[in-house]
Amino acid sequence: QAVVTQEPSLTVSPGGTVTLTCGSSIGAVTSGHYPYWIQQKPGQAPRTLIYDINIRPSWTPARFSGSLLGGKAALTLSGAQPEDEADYYCFVLYSGGRPVFGGGTKLTVL
């Protein structure tokens, strides 16, 4: 069973840029894992932010972008806004459609 790792917490200044990463204990995260990024604000249900590495749904601001970086999936926020303060989870899909979630990153905009 793979373990997916994320930074537990990160802080970014308003208007700044930050990159969150999502790595796997059993090897590189690749396009075949269809990495997803989910945003969850306090008291709210999770919402898909990015899927299939870098595809943004209509509701995701363009300041969020996804990529593969050094064997990990990465979520970059450029021009952070106060409303971007949230928990961010990644997950990757393994065989049989099993998702494995990362532990989440608590992003503070300060």
Add this chain to the structure above:
Amino acid sequence: EMQLVESGGGLVKPGGSLRLSCAASGFTFANAWVRWVRQAPGKGLEWVGLIKSNVDGATTDYAAPVKDRFTISRDDSKNTLFLQMNNLKTEDTAVYYCATLFRSDPWGQGTLVIVSS
């Protein structure tokens, strides 16, 4: 508009059972692989299990902590997903979400299950 609405959560004693439902609308439910994901209070997201579409055999798969205690089923005639939870433990306390985890499909709002004596 695609929507998933969970129900059936509540307070149950350890060793007890509970059945959650997830009502789907706005998409072709019968074609969807659907998953249950849970989130314990103050913790991260954890995959519980999935059921494939009937075309793909309606096969189920479960995470190790719930295997042999939880059962996922579906009624495509009613666009509804179920999660039967037996022999509940305190560590099963969580908000339970149903989700397809497919592209930008939305998640449900979740239903809270509390296992406590």
